[in-house]
Amino acid sequence: MNTETVLLVGVGGQGTILASDVLxxxxxxxxxxxxLAEVHGMSQRGGSVDTVVRIGDKVASPVIGPGMADHMVSxxxxxxxxxxxxxxxxxxxxxxxxxxxxxPVLIGQWATPTGMYAALVYEGAVMLDxxxxxxxxxxxxxxxxxxxxxxxxxxxxxxxxxxxxIAARVPPxxxxxxxxxxxxxxxxxEKEACET
Amino acid sequence: MPTLxxxxxxxxxxxxxxxxxxxxxxxxxxxxxILESLVKMPGARCEWSPNEKVxxxxxxxxxxxxxxxxxTMKHVGLNVAADPFMTLAYTGVGAGLVIVVxxxxxxxxxxNEQDSRRWGPFGKVPILEPSDSAEAREMxxxxxxxxxxxxxxxLLRSTTRLSHSKSLVEVGERxxxxxxxxxxxxxxxxxxxxxxxxxRVDLDSRLRRAAAASEGSPFTVEEIRDAAVGVVTSxxxxxxxxxxxxxxxxxxxxxTFPLPIERIRxxxxxxxxxYVVEELDPYLLESLRAAGISVTDVAxxxxxxxxxxxxxxxxxxxxxxxxxxxxxxxxxxxxLCAGCPHRGVFRALREMNATVVGDIGCYxxxxxxxxxxMDTCLCMGASIGMARGFQLGSPVGAVSASPVVxxxxxxxxxxxxMTGLLEMTYNGGDATVVILDNRVTAMTGHQDxxxxxxxxxxxPAPQIDIEGLVRALGxxxxxxxxxNLLRPTEKALRDAVQAPGVSVVIARAPCIMLSRERGVPFxxxxxxxxxxxxxxxxxxxxxxxxxxxRATIDAAACAGCRQCVQVCRVGAIxxxxxxxxxxxx
Numbered sequence: 001m002n003t004e005t006v007l008l009v010g011v012g013g014q015g016t017i018l019a020s021d022v023l024x025x026x027x028x029x030x031x032x033x034x035x036l037a038e039v040h041g042m043s044q045r046g047g048s049v050d051t052v053v054r055i056g057d058k059v060a061s062p063v064i065g066p067g068m069a070d071h072m073v074s075x076x077x078x079x080x081x082x083x084x085x086x087x088x089x090x091x092x093x094x095x096x097x098x099x100x101x102x103x104p105v106l107i108g109q110w111a112t113p114t115g116m117y118a119a120l121v122y123e124g125a126v127m128l129d130x131x132x133x134x135x136x137x138x139x140x141x142x143x144x145x146x147x148x149x150x151x152x153x154x155x156x157x158x159x160x161x162x163x164x165x166i167a168a169r170v171p172p173x174x175x176x177x178x179x180x181x182x183x184x185x186x187x188x189x190e191k192e193a194c195e196t
Numbered sequence: 197m198p199t200l201x202x203x204x205x206x207x208x209x210x211x212x213x214x215x216x217x218x219x220x221x222x223x224x225x226x227x228x229x230i231l232e233s234l235v236k237m238p239g240a241r242c243e244w245s246p247n248e249k250v251x252x253x254x255x256x257x258x259x260x261x262x263x264x265x266x267x268t269m270k271h272v273g274l275n276v277a278a279d280p281f282m283t284l285a286y287t288g289v290g291a292g293l294v295i296v297v298x299x300x301x302x303x304x305x306x307x308n309e310q311d312s313r314r315w316g317p318f319g320k321v322p323i324l325e326p327s328d329s330a331e332a333r334e335m336x337x338x339x340x341x342x343x344x345x346x347x348x349x350x351l352l353r354s355t356t357r358l359s360h361s362k363s364l365v366e367v368g369e370r371x372x373x374x375x376x377x378x379x380x381x382x383x384x385x386x387x388x389x390x391x392x393x394x395x396r397v398d399l400d401s402r403l404r405r406a407a408a409a410s411e412g413s414p415f416t417v418e419e420i421r422d423a424a425v426g427v428v429t430s431x432x433x434x435x436x437x438x439x440x441x442x443x444x445x446x447x448x449x450x451x452t453f454p455l456p457i458e459r460i461r462x463x464x465x466x467x468x469x470x471y472v473v474e475e476l477d478p479y480l481l482e483s484l485r486a487a488g489i490s491v492t493d494v495a496x497x498x499x500x501x502x503x504x505x506x507x508x509x510x511x512x513x514x515x516x517x518x519x520x521x522x523x524x525x526x527x528x529x530x531x532l533c534a535g536c537p538h539r540g541v542f543r544a545l546r547e548m549n550a551t552v553v554g555d556i557g558c559y560x561x562x563x564x565x566x567x568x569x570m571d572t573c574l575c576m577g578a579s580i581g582m583a584r585g586f587q588l589g590s591p592v593g594a595v596s597a598s599p600v601v602x603x604x605x606x607x608x609x610x611x612x613x614m615t616g617l618l619e620m621t622y623n624g625g626d627a628t629v630v631i632l633d634n635r636v637t638a639m640t641g642h643q644d645x646x647x648x649x650x651x652x653x654x655x656p657a658p659q660i661d662i663e664g665l666v667r668a669l670g671x672x673x674x675x676x677x678x679x680n681l682l683r684p685t686e687k688a689l690r691d692a693v694q695a696p697g698v699s700v701v702i703a704r705a706p707c708i709m710l711s712r713e714r715g716v717p718f719x720x721x722x723x724x725x726x727x728x729x730x731x732x733x734x735x736x737x738x739x740x741x742x743x744x745x746r747a748t749i750d751a752a753a754c755a756g757c758r759q760c761v762q763v764c765r766v767g768a769i770x771x772x773x774x775x776x777x778x779x780x781x
Contacts, residue, residue, distance in 0.1 A: 065505020
């Protein structure tokens, strides 16, 4: 398998690290070489964060540059727009439609950006309201797992393996809700006809 | 089956397998998770020290007493530990002593991006540099062996992308090491001039043995592919070279001090053009050129992180096709969390037009608008001494127009703030010091410290009394406030700057991320809101301006701290039902 690169972006505290951990474990269980690069520290306080998971027979760099991601999952609308140049022209894009206002918008230094939804749809993105689906599954906190469900449709790993790795990684009391969130993410993606 | 480990987890695993029994450090991104991983493994005593200097001294003592010892810190931490570090190569070690230092190229979470490889020739300490997690584990084991065979401490140098990247590792079992019994040996251990002069000469013979070990190191790997381009590299930069220039021949250096100059010379004869690719300083480049090895120039930047893309561009590879960015977008800097108790202090300091001499922690984020209430941030513990300097250096009268206030977190105060306070009380300082006591070392991911009442192992510890400590350091005017209560906080700060002599205000409230129960969220009554923007100027992630510039509160983000309620002059901010907030959308 040539190296497949998944870029997960969002806002510090949204659960990108947990989601990328699950993906890395799923790929490891499938016998692939995996490298994962995450960001800790200051940006976890509400800054723009990115996590890269690279999967293949032999992966070299854990870090990527523009035009190197085969898949991008954005946990937030603005970050999808910000990181878009990292996605290959033929890459697959999953976007959470929720917007979290960054500091310049909160304090009125910058107008709320508009037009991103349409622009991302034009880019071929699968658009999901991950919080709404997570609420349907029981808690808005499993929005990250909803997005993993949508991502999983474009990757060659069996659903059972995803479910096992999710169950092993999330707090025990939340397993059921998170598995439901995963299924809703998968299903939403089918509706969008987004299998690659 | 191989396990997916971060570089930090792999270093911890390697040290554990090598039978390490004493592990110390001070939290600092990107090094923190090494001790957090080790403490979960049986057989090693792990401790957070108050600072890196103490951590290294504990590890040095343990090594002398016969225990394999590990000490971890971020790059700037080694500056703090530099005093013991610079003499440890002279004394050498008892059992193996490994110092892990994690650099932060690109300054993801740091105030500078100094290159720790410079400590090798400076302190005369051998350096190992892993390029992935598997090597991190192997090198952690080898570092102990090397330390003992050379009678020197060994520096294991990581970077953010090694420490915080995960890759597959085959782990092994732990080998228990019997202690090397301590024997009195003043010529080795007592570094007074007569002994140190002899150890300095002896150190050169140990360095020659280290150079021989470097020439023979299995971690230095030559891979001949296309002979046209040969790249000397090390650490994670090797991975970028492999990705960007798959056909290039490479010499990946595992030991980067002393350098295996003869092996590099041999590699140079096998390739047409020799290049160096390294992150941060031109350390390898300068060393190779000083050794008379001809290196071809290539425009790899010496500022910031590298990436496969940057390396490819430096070698003139065509850029990849990319999608165009959609819009001109607002930045997303990190900010104080919703409900952060620090906010109350910085709001008051802004209202007081204070000159705020800052320090290192989450609260450094208060330098950003709209709080914009921090004037300086230099290094750990600098705030108090610098406030004294501001007072001394300001023209007469200027200080009263803008009172000088030092602001420092609880963990930073324990790290290196106490000596600054002694400077103030000893020399007759007249400034105000605010200790932001949120009961935890928050920025690095909530570690315990001497004021939290718990050790790294989770055992109860004496909870050091900050008020008593500050009084013992000679401060008479000590006040404690809850920074979530804005008016009492502002009053305490105004009283403190008016009072003669040194005043200390302890602003005590636990980090919001430690509060198990979130408070009831609040909402803005749009009918009542007069759009004054006072609440927005708190810089809370939950509060923004909505229609007609009226404030709105994102109930899902609101932590219920009530700070905004206290600044609203028209009483427009009211509680909402928690049930509505969870899945409000």
